[in-house]
Amino acid sequence: MTDKARVVEPRDIQTKRLTVHTRMTGEDGFPVVFVHGNCSSSAFFETLLSRLPKGLRGIAPDLRGYGDTEPKPIDATRGMRDHSDDVASLMDTLGIQRALFVAHSAGAGVVMQLAIDHPERVAGLVLEAPVSPYGFGGTKDAEGTPCWPDFAGSGGGTANPDFAQRLAKKDRSAESQTSPRNVMNGCYVKPPFKAPNEEALLESVLSTRVGDAHYPGTFEKSPNWPGVAPGTTGMNNSFSPKYFNLSPFASISQKPDVLWIRGADDVIVSDTSLFDFGYLGKLGAIPGWPGEDTYPPQPMILQTRRLFERYAANGGRFQEEVLPDTGHSPHVEKPQEFERLAFPFLLEHAR
Template sequence: MSEQARVVEQRNIQTKRLTVHTRGTGAEGFPVVFVHGNCSSSAFFESLLERLPKGLRGIAPDLRGYGETEPQPIDATRGMRDFSDDVASLLDALNIQKALFVAHSAGAGVVMQLAIDHPSRVAGLVLEAPVSPYGFGGTRDADGTPCWSDFAGSGGGTANPDFVQRLAKKDRSTESQTSPRNVMNGCYVKPPFKSPREEALLDSVLSTRISDAHYPGNFEKSPNWPGVAPGTTGMNNAFAPKYFNLGAFASLSIKPDVLWIRGADDVIVSDTSLFDFGYLGKLGAIPGWPGDDKYPPQPMITQTRRLFERYAANGGHFREEVLTDTGHSPHIEKPQEFERLAFPFLLEHAR
């Protein structure tokens, strides 16, 4: 690990697809691409970039619809491929043929899709609290079987309307449980933890572009509980299981090593997620829940582990590390523990 903090520079990079705003540590070293999750930006990796070991080159883009990247619309019918193609195009613009990847939450879906489409470009993957390979919401078992044929309970209609409105208004208050600040401090991390960079992280959350074409996306009405099904545009539809399925990851022709890091007390990506309609219905928070036989909680961790076990059975390698007393953002909550796991892996695979 470097003894002195790395200088993190911000720049805009023109690719063949769009103008990408990035944070980076310069042009020296083996490239490591950091891909953020939903309702955040590359700013979530600022401290990690500052501490990146010598010999590694950090590059953290803002995804379209977040931060300061050109806000091209998101075609959700391509799953996460708008994002993964953007990242591949960024690599092309920087003349990078192969890179390591560190990806958080929905960002893990982006880089796993990139690995499916361009396996030779991936030297290794650090996946932090990764979204399920079968998307978010609407599936019932370890293999991602949908609860309903129209994938009701996933997509743009599942976002909390008050949270969305407060994001649009750049609300920095604590007056509501669904204010962006309270959601960040209550769900992105495990309370009572608060980051010393809380205001900068909140700026990042508030950089989320609100529209049907971005976050959360549009939706369709459904005759099935809970009454909403995926639309065709925007982030939450892009990782709806109607369009997003990473099952092909298990059979990659080239199999990069995977380091899976998660917090034991994550309430976002979990088999008992507080953002999953199946689990919320079971708790009684959403009326009309049809029961475990028709709409059980989505077993997100179980789904990820099942996919990685198939990956290993086909000759790949993964390692799962669980940090205790930690929520959805281990690299922010437990930076030393996260770096103790991630940095040696990156240095070992920087080739």
């Protein structure tokens, strides 16, 4: 769908909120804003940006705490609004009133929050492996009911401490199951897939700022299983259901079309997520699990589908596409299939 690879230009853009490192393609065309997920950066979109069809202008910021954007702290009590407000401010600085969005994983939570707060600014949404509308961890049914009143099992205390330590040390090895390289190759994609630009993607993962203000954030001790509850700062707390709830998306005043793309074998955002304490408890990987009635695996896919069904009942439109033999990053693992779905959608809604 592209004649030749487009040049991707890195730029540091000073907005009213912070300096945002941004990858960009072209000055003309309808704007498409690409928003990356947790423990990554805009570098995950480098190839996709270079293949963007004519008529579209690519803009891919690094979120605060990732890549080369100014690492201002993340106030998790605002949910993901620090990030969505940063994206809106970047659009303001670039003179963009309305844009299309392509968002991966936690980035989908950012752009859906932006759509709730500024629906008039969203022309269409491509959501790739989107985080549940009720965040990550601590909920037990399609409506996002919390397992415990303090939302234990979500937030900064749920991150693997060895992974976080290796991330902070910028460990490039493959010596441990929890090394960033092995987590990326084992969970971001479906093994045995290895990205041709593996080293660049690993560098992107290692750009994550580690600490209380960023990844994974703070946590509180809890009397409820698994013993940790959300803190108030940092990325993982920003998508704790204590602070993050996208249910208002179903009734926003203007309803952009939604293309939902996910991999059939995603182990991160899944009804059987290997990062969800409910599922890990059921597997016996975390002792003391209180059982299916109290703390079942979080039904992440079901939660997302129910929200979009309510969105459709209120006059919106969504399309769900599931790519077989694909993990958490369809645009990396199956680029041609992803582009075959996403590019026509973007061109159709570039108005």
